[in-house]
Amino acid sequence: MTSPDRPVRVRFAPSPTGKLHIGGARTAIYNWAFARANHGTFILRIDDTDPARSTEENTQVILRAMKWLGLDWDEGPDIGGPFGPYKQMERLDIYHAAAERLLAEGRAYPCFCTPEQLEADREAARARKDPFQGYQRRCRHIDPAEARARMDAGESYVLRIKVPEDRGDVHIHDAVHGDVVFDAKELDDFVIIRSDGTPTYNFTTVVDDAAMGITHVIRGDDHLSNTPRQVMVYEALGAPVPEFAHISMILGADGKKLSKRHGATSVEEYRDAGYLSDAFVNYLALLGWSLDGETTVIPRDVLASRFSLDRISKNPATFDPKKLDWMNAEYINAMTDAEFARKILVPELTRAGLLDEGAERTAAWMEQLAAIVKPRTKMPADAATVAAPIFATADTLVYDEKAVSKGLAKEGMGAVLDAAAKALDAIPAASWTAEAVDAALEPLPEQLDAKKRVVFQAVRAAACGNLVSPPLGETMALIGKDDCMARIARARTMAL
Numbered sequence: 001m002t003s004p005d006r007p008v009r010v011r012f013a014p015s016p017t018g019k020l021h022i023g024g025a026r027t028a029i030y031n032w033a034f035a036r037a038n039h040g041t042f043i044l045r046i047d048d049t050d051p052a053r054s055t056e057e058n059t060q061v062i063l064r065a066m067k068w069l070g071l072d073w074d075e076g077p078d079i080g081g082p083f084g085p086y087k088q089m090e091r092l093d094i095y096h097a098a099a100e101r102l103l104a105e106g107r108a109y110p111c112f113c114t115p116e117q118l119e120a121d122r123e124a125a126r127a128r129k130d131p132f133q134g135y136q137r138r139c140r141h142i143d144p145a146e147a148r149a150r151m152d153a154g155e156s157y158v159l160r161i162k163v164p165e166d167r168g169d170v171h172i173h174d175a176v177h178g179d180v181v182f183d184a185k186e187l188d189d190f191v192i193i194r195s196d197g198t199p200t201y202n203f204t205t206v207v208d209d210a211a212m213g214i215t216h217v218i219r220g221d222d223h224l225s226n227t228p229r230q231v232m233v234y235e236a237l238g239a240p241v242p243e244f245a246h247i248s249m250i251l252g253a254d255g256k257k258l259s260k261r262h263g264a265t266s267v268e269e270y271r272d273a274g275y276l277s278d279a280f281v282n283y284l285a286l287l288g289w290s291l292d293g294e295t296t297v298i299p300r301d302v303l304a305s306r307f308s309l310d311r312i313s314k315n316p317a318t319f320d321p322k323k324l325d326w327m328n329a330e331y332i333n334a335m336t337d338a339e340f341a342r343k344i345l346v347p348e349l350t351r352a353g354l355l356d357e358g359a360e361r362t363a364a365w366m367e368q369l370a371a372i373v374k375p376r377t378k379m380p381a382d383a384a385t386v387a388a389p390i391f392a393t394a395d396t397l398v399y400d401e402k403a404v405s406k407g408l409a410k411e412g413m414g415a416v417l418d419a420a421a422k423a424l425d426a427i428p429a430a431s432w433t434a435e436a437v438d439a440a441l442e443p444l445p446e447q448l449d450a451k452k453r454v455v456f457q458a459v460r461a462a463a464c465g466n467l468v469s470p471p472l473g474e475t476m477a478l479i480g481k482d483d484c485m486a487r488i489a490r491a492r493t494m495a496l
C-alpha cells in the first residue's frame with residue numbers, strides 16, 4: 001500500500017471557514033494515525049484561499065481543537081517546517097509561479113471568454129445534447145503570441161489547464177473505493193487561476209500536495225469527484241500522483257448527513273461538555289475504521305501503531321451519541337482512583353464550588369471518594385453531583401423528595417433512626433470506618449424486626465439526603481462521625 005521509496009507524508013488541510021467538526025476531526029485522526037503507524041510525517045495545512053469565509057479566529061479554533069484531540073503535527077503554520085509556509089494565503093506566489101510555468105510549457109492557457117459567451121456555449125451544448133458539457137475550449141487554440149499580447153494589453157482572462165486531447169479516461173486507485181474510473185468526457189479545461197488572480201482549490205491543493213511531497217491523500221469522499229481534475233494538475237506539473245483514500249460520510253441516526261440538527265457537531269462543544277479527548281478520539285476513529293472488527297477500546301498508542309487504510313469501511317458511518325457516552329464512561333472507569341481524583345474529581349468539585357479553601361481533604365480521603373464516585377460517573381460533571389451530599393453539612397444537606405417520602409416520613413422510621421443513632425454513636429470517633437459503620441448497622445434489621453432494605457433506606461436517606469448514593473458504609477465513613485450523627489438527628493425530626 002505505501003510506496004517503499006517515498007517516506008509517508010500526509011496532510012490535514014482544513015478550510016478555516018468554521019470550527020473543527022466531527023467529520024474533519026475524524027479525517028485529521030486518520031491522517032495522524034496513518035502517519036504515526038508508518039513512521040511518517042503529519043502536516044497541518046490551512047486552506048484559507050476563500051477570503052470571504054476564512055478567518056484567523058477559525059484557524060486558531062482549529063489549532064486548539066487539534067491540540068485538545070492530541071493530534072500533534074510535525075509541520076504546520078505555527079511550527080513551520082521545510083516546505084512552508086503552511087497557510088495557503090501565504091503561498092500565492094508559489095501558485096502563480098506554478099501557473100506561469102504551465103502557461104510557458106503550453107499546459108495551461110488564458111481564456112478570454114466572457115460569462116455571457118460561456119453561458120451561450122453551455123446552452124448550445126445542452127440543446128444539441130452534446131455528451132461533453134464542459135468548457136467548449138474556445139480559447140484553447142488561440143496562438144500563444146496573440147494570447148500573450150491580449151494579456152499584456154489588460155484584457156480580462158482566466159487560466160485554464162489544457163487537458164491533453166488524447167488523455168482518455170482517468171483511472172485512480174482509491175484505498176477505500178478500489179479502482180475508480182472517471183470518463184474522459186467529465187474532464188474539461190477547468191480554471192486554475194480566476195480573473196482576479198486567485199487560484200482555485202483544485203489547483204492550490206495539487207501544487208501544495210506536490211510541493212510538500214504528500215504520498216497519501218486521506219480526505220472526505222465529497223472530494224472524490226475532484227480527484228480526476230487534480231490528477232490532471234499532477235500530470236501537468238509532472239509530479240507523482242499520490243495514493244488516495246476517500247473516507248465515507250458520517251451520518252446522524254436518521255441516516256442523513258451529520259449536521260447541527262443532530263446536536264453538537266464541533267469538537268469544542270464536546271470538549272466543553274466534558275468528554276475525554278482519548279475517548280472522543282477512540283470513538284471517532286471507529287466511525288469507519290476498525291482494528292479487527294470487534295475491539296472497541298483502542299488506546300491512542302494502539303491506534304498510532306496499528307492504523308491502516310485497508311480497514312477503512314466504504315459504508316457511511318453513523319454517529320451515535322450514546323456509544324460516545326459509553327466510550328467516555330469506559331475511559332473514566334479505566335482510570336486508577338488516584339488518576340480519577342486528579343483528573344476528574346478535583347477539577348469538577350472545584351468547578352462546582354465544593355472544594356472551598358479551608359476544607360482539608362487528604363489525598364487518601366480523595367482517593368476513597370474517587371473509588372465510590374468513579375463507577376457512578378459517566379460524564380465528569382456527574383462526579384460533583386454524586387459527591388455533593390458528602391460535602392454538605394448537617395444544616396445544608398438537601399433532602400430530596402424520595403428520601404423524605406420513602407425513607408423518612410413513614411411509620412416506624414423514627415425507631416429505626418433512634419436505633420441506628422445509638423449503634424453508630426457507640427463507634428469511637430477514631431475507628432469510624434466503612435467496616436465499623438457496616439458492622440454497627442448489620443444487626444439492626446433483626447433487632448427491629450424490619451426488612452434490611454427498609455432499615456438501610458432510612459439511614460441512607462438520613463445521612464445522604466437521597467436514596468441513590470454510593471455504598472452506605474463508605475459514604476458515611478467519608479462524611480465523618482460528627483456530621484453523620486448530626487444529620488441523623490436532623491432527619492429524625494422528619495421521621496415518623
Ligand code: GLU
Nearest residue numbers: 013014015047205219223
Ligand atoms: N480544504 C479542503 C477541505 O476542507 C481540503 C480538501 C482536501 O483534503 O483536499 O475540504
